[in-house]
Amino acid sequence: MTADPGETPTGTAKPQAVDLTLDAKVAAADLPPELVAQSLRQYLRASWLRIRSGNSGVLPVILAIVVVAVVFQIVTPEHAFLRPSNLVYIFGLSTVYMVLAMAETVVLLLAEVDLSVGAVALIGGVIAFKLVQQPGPDWPWWAAILAALACCGVIGALQGAMTALLRIPSFVVTLGGFLLFSGILIVILGGADATVSVSTSVPNQRVIYYMVQGLTSPVVDWVALAVVVGAAGTSLWLRAAGRRRQGLAAPPASLTAIRIALVALIGAAVVLICTVNRGTAIVTVEGVPWVIPIVLVLLGAWTLVLQRTRFGRYVYAIGGNPEAARRAGVSLAAIRIWAFALCAATAALGGILLGSFFYGEYSTNTADPGQLVLYAIAAAVIGGVSLFGGRGKAVHGVLGGLLIGGIAYGVSLLNLGNLATPLEYILPGGVLLAAVLIDVLSRRGTGSVNTHG
Amino acid sequence: MADNVRGTGDDGIPVTAGSGTTPTGTAGAQVVDPTLDARAAAADVPPELIAQSLGQYFRAWWLRVRGGNSGVLPVVLAIVVVAVSFQVANSKFLSSQNLVNLFEQSTVYMLLAMAEIFALLLGEIDLSVGLVMGLGSVVVAELVQPSGLGWPWWAAIIVTLLACSAVGAIQGWLVAKVKMPSFIVTLGGLLILEGVGILVLGGTLVGIGNSRFTNEVVLYDIFWGHFNPLVGWILLVVLVGAAGTGLWLRDAGRRRQGLETPPRSLTALKIVLIAVAGIAVVAICNVNRAHFGTIEGVPYIVPIVLVVLGAWTVLLQRTRFGRYVYAIGGNPEAARRAGVSLASVRIWAFVLAALTSGIAGILFASWQVSLTTNIIKTSNSYVLLAVAAAVIGGTSLFGGRGKTIHGILGGLVIGGIYNGLYLLSVSSQWIDVVVAAVLLAAATIDVLSRRGATGQA
Numbered sequence: 060m061t062a063d064p065g066e067t068p069t070g071t072a073k074p075q076a077v078d079l080t081l082d083a084k085v086a087a088a089d090l091p092p093e094l095v096a097q098s099l100r101q102y103l104r105a106s107w108l109r110i111r112s113g114n115s116g117v118l119p120v121i122l123a124i125v126v127v128a129v130v131f132q133i134v135t136p137e138h139a140f141l142r143p144s145n146l147v148y149i150f151g152l153s154t155v156y157m158v159l160a161m162a163e164t165v166v167l168l169l170a171e172v173d174l175s176v177g178a179v180a181l182i183g184g185v186i187a188f189k190l191v192q193q194p195g196p197d198w199p200w201w202a203a204i205l206a207a208l209a210c211c212g213v214i215g216a217l218q219g220a221m222t223a224l225l226r227i228p229s230f231v232v233t234l235g236g237f238l239l240f241s242g243i244l245i246v247i248l249g250g251a252d253a254t255v256s257v258s259t260s261v262p263n264q265r266v267i268y269y270m271v272q273g274l275t276s277p278v279v280d281w282v283a284l285a286v287v288v289g290a291a292g293t294s295l296w297l298r299a300a301g302r303r304r305q306g307l308a309a310p311p312a313s314l315t316a317i318r319i320a321l322v323a324l325i326g327a328a329v330v331l332i333c334t335v336n337r338g339t340a341i342v343t344v345e346g347v348p349w350v351i352p353i354v355l356v357l358l359g360a361w362t363l364v365l366q367r368t369r370f371g372r373y374v375y376a377i378g379g380n381p382e383a384a385r386r387a388g389v390s391l392a393a394i395r396i397w398a399f400a401l402c403a404a405t406a407a408l409g410g411i412l413l414g415s416f417f418y419g420e421y422s423t424n425t426a427d428p429g430q431l432v433l434y435a436i437a438a439a440v441i442g443g444v445s446l447f448g449g450r451g452k453a454v455h456g457v458l459g460g461l462l463i464g465g466i467a468y469g470v471s472l473l474n475l476g477n478l479a480t481p482l483e484y485i486l487p488g489g490v491l492l493a494a495v496l497i498d499v500l501s502r503r504g505t506g507s508v509n510t511h512g
Numbered sequence: 513m514a515d516n517v518r519g520t521g522d523d524g525i526p527v528t529a530g531s532g533t534t535p536t537g538t539a540g541a542q543v544v545d546p547t548l549d550a551r552a553a554a555a556d557v558p559p560e561l562i563a564q565s566l567g568q569y570f571r572a573w574w575l576r577v578r579g580g581n582s583g584v585l586p587v588v589l590a591i592v593v594v595a596v597s598f599q600v601a602n603s604k605f606l607s608s609q610n611l612v613n614l615f616e617q618s619t620v621y622m623l624l625a626m627a628e629i630f631a632l633l634l635g636e637i638d639l640s641v642g643l644v645m646g647l648g649s650v651v652v653a654e655l656v657q658p659s660g661l662g663w664p665w666w667a668a669i670i671v672t673l674l675a676c677s678a679v680g681a682i683q684g685w686l687v688a689k690v691k692m693p694s695f696i697v698t699l700g701g702l703l704i705l706e707g708v709g710i711l712v713l714g715g716t717l718v719g720i721g722n723s724r725f726t727n728e729v730v731l732y733d734i735f736w737g738h739f740n741p742l743v744g745w746i747l748l749v750v751l752v753g754a755a756g757t758g759l760w761l762r763d764a765g766r767r768r769q770g771l772e773t774p775p776r777s778l779t780a781l782k783i784v785l786i787a788v789a790g791i792a793v794v795a796i797c798n799v800n801r802a803h804f805g806t807i808e809g810v811p812y813i814v815p816i817v818l819v820v821l822g823a824w825t826v827l828l829q830r831t832r833f834g835r836y837v838y839a840i841g842g843n844p845e846a847a848r849r850a851g852v853s854l855a856s857v858r859i860w861a862f863v864l865a866a867l868t869s870g871i872a873g874i875l876f877a878s879w880q881v882s883l884t885t886n887i888i889k890t891s892n893s894y895v896l897l898a899v900a901a902a903v904i905g906g907t908s909l910f911g912g913r914g915k916t917i918h919g920i921l922g923g924l925v926i927g928g929i930y931n932g933l934y935l936l937s938v939s940s941q942w943i944d945v946v947v948a949a950v951l952l953a954a955a956t957i958d959v960l961s962r963r964g965a966t967g968q969a
Contacts, residue, residue, distance in 0.1 A: 228910070488699075492697065492701075
């Protein structure tokens with residue numbers, strides 16, 4: 060690992076000269092800084108050490124988002140990029156990438172890959188839309204959504220079972236799944252020219268239509284923000300205080316306070332941006348779109364599942380070293396099947412949101428399943444998820460998806476003529492390569508290089 | 513990807529110790545069943561090298577198949593199943609007219625699969641082959657435009673192949689030198705290439721179908737042209753004669769020097785098989801396949817595909833480069849310690865993959881006749897089918913196992929399914945479903961056949 064390729068190792072069991080400071084640094088870099096820091100200054104120093112050692116976490120993607128925002132704000136005509144209406148639109152545009160990237164993350168954490176998320180997402184969307192059709196099944200909206208999630212969950216479980224039990228590479232299984240479900244999608248849709256849509260005139264369908272397009276009233280937004288920040292802040296503070304009282308490792312009080320302030324600040328900024336009137340003087344368009352709390356709840360749920368449950372710990376364990384996890388008594392097959400099932404169910408939600416984003420209409424032109432999956436993987440990797448398993452979080456998918464959506468929309472704002480379409484492909488590709496390049500270079504020479512090949 | 517669990521009892525491979533027993537140390541002596549060992553060894557050696565007679569050869573070959581080294585057998589069976597079932601469903605399927613059509617439809621899959629195999633053999637993946645093809649098709653068409661650059665066709669082809677190879681070199685450099693995962697490099701690469709392809713196209717339509725310009729006619733004829741029937745026969749006689757004489761003389765030479773040689777009857781059988789296959793191809797192609805007028809003769813794409821197949825087979829099976837590719841795919845660390853330069857072999861493999869995709873691109877331009885932004889976008893959809901064709905053909909995704917011929921056979925299966933279902937006027941979504949089923953079946957057969965094998969995970 061630390062040896063350069065030209066050096067021949069002198070035997071694995073032999074004692075080697077180890078730089079102790081380096082070792083201590085690497086160990087410190089592996090621990091979350093909250094656990095070792097006693098003061099804010101120590102926390103910042105520990106965070107910096109962690110970043111220096113290659114565990115840069117969300118920092119690169121946040122920097123990239125800032126760069127993209129600043130650059131597009133400067134180059135777009137009338138400096139329109141950061142207008143509230145555009146920011147809200149970008150979030151809607153990015154939703155499907157964010158949700159699919161979160162779905163892909165859990166599979167990537169296992170060092171597997173799911174190439175079928177795009178097709179499965181579209182199938183989920185079409186199932187939900189079909190089930191609320193008025194002359195037709197006319198299911199209640201919640202039953203339709205649950206049915207779509209369940210169907211796709213079963214699809215995912217089947218693919219997971221082929222990977223986990225038969226040990227066919229997930230790349231092949233989900234490549235087959237991609238082809239299979241791309242075909243079945245059109246069958247369910249009812250032909251290559253068919254469309255299925257939900258409208259606002261039917262109360263039951265309106266809910267699905269509003270999942271992305273719907274707006275909440277500004278007053279409700281501020282009240283909800285106050286409640287959420289109050290609840291989150293109190294629980295954060297009480298938990299830290301409780302840990303401190305019991306003598307457990309706890310983050311410094313100043314850090315907790317800063318975190319609460321940050322949550323409040325970001326929340327206030329989002330609500331402020333969304334409650335500006337983005338319509339005209341005649342038609343008022345204001346309020347937080349439903350999709351923002353939906354994505355946040357999904358992010359919270361995935362973060363809890365991955366960081367705070369036994370399932371999540373096992374996912375990281377298998378991704379880090381499957382053999383070690385197996386010997387520790389983890390059932391590899393069960394975790395893998397569940398991961399694929401949850402991935403597919405999350406993807407189905409993404410598909411429903413995609414249909415809602417396209418003003419409640421689904422057709423074969425809505426999205427190309429192959430393109431969706433490539434963008435989803437790109438979003439997860441740009442966000443900071445490793446392709447080799449064991450490293451990544453749900454929030455990485457959200458940030459990566461936001462970056463891709465931001466670039467796509469920013470390019471479309473520029474009056475580039477013939478250059479617009481090419482740049483929509485070139486920029487995400489370039490960002491993806493740059494993200495991984497930075498990741499690889501920052502990891503090089505720190506001893507935590509994932510030597511591949 | 514997470515494959516190091518194999519062979520540890522996780523999936524029931526007998527590693528001599530039951531999963532309940534604790535190994536007593538890796539260096540300790542283990543009870544080994546000698547017959548098992550001999551059989552495993554036999555299954556590892558090509559049957560030509562141990563067989564003294566034709567009967568022995570078939571027995572050794574069968575042992576090899578049983579041992580999990582089924583080679584091209586499953587895909588050949590798949591082709592037979594595809595052919596028989598479609599022929600039963602529609603008697604036009606095996607008509608000479610349709611078979612030529614089928615080959616034309618399979619050409620791009622075959623070439624892209626042969627390209628992908630270079631990456632797969634190394635245990636890498638190249639997701640960009642589809643768009644390298646797309647880029648190549650646009651570049652070659654743009655270069656010969658009389659209203660634009662108006663280059664001669666040969667210069668356009670050379671520059672196109674160089675451009676595609678350069679793309680491969682850059683991607684290979686990022687994989688081999690910068691150590692970025694090939695999945696990401698080629699994923700980013702395909703996004704960028706999609707943009708570049710649309711950029712080169714310039715938002716308009718570019719065609720090569722104008723019969724007034726010689727350069728466009730030559731490009732058009734690469735895919736759609738064919739030999740005169742008589743020339744087809746003459747070429748066949750020359751080729752079979754040369755191949756047969758070469759094979760026979762090589763074996764005779766080896767026998768004279770007392771080296772391991774396949775039995776004489778086997779060599780004769782091989783030559784006869786080549787001749788029969790060649791005669792069948794030429795006979796089929798020489799039937800008039802036009803509805804009105806005459807279209808007959810072997811299409812140029814048949815020798816083009818065969819030349820690529822031959823060149824890459826020789827490169828992979830008979831040169832040092834080929835041996836290094838298999839060595840790296842089998843165990844990169846072992847190859848490195850044996851003195852193989854991992855980086856240069858990897859870069860060259862990606863260059864060759866991109867070069868082959870470039871050849872596919874020239875054929876693609878000729879096939880499509882006129883290119884639009886949408887066609888560039890569709891060229892991306894070929895990548896997953898190219899991987900599928902390689903895997904269906906018998907190439908492993910984990911490196912070290914596979915041959916160029918697998919791409920041809922897998923491409924024929926996919927082209928055959930497309931063609932057959934189209935003949936039955938099945939809508940295109942079901943075609944994807946059937947291809948998926950074949951891919952999953954191929955992978956399952958591969959995994960299961962290997963599982964029964966001794967220690968071969």
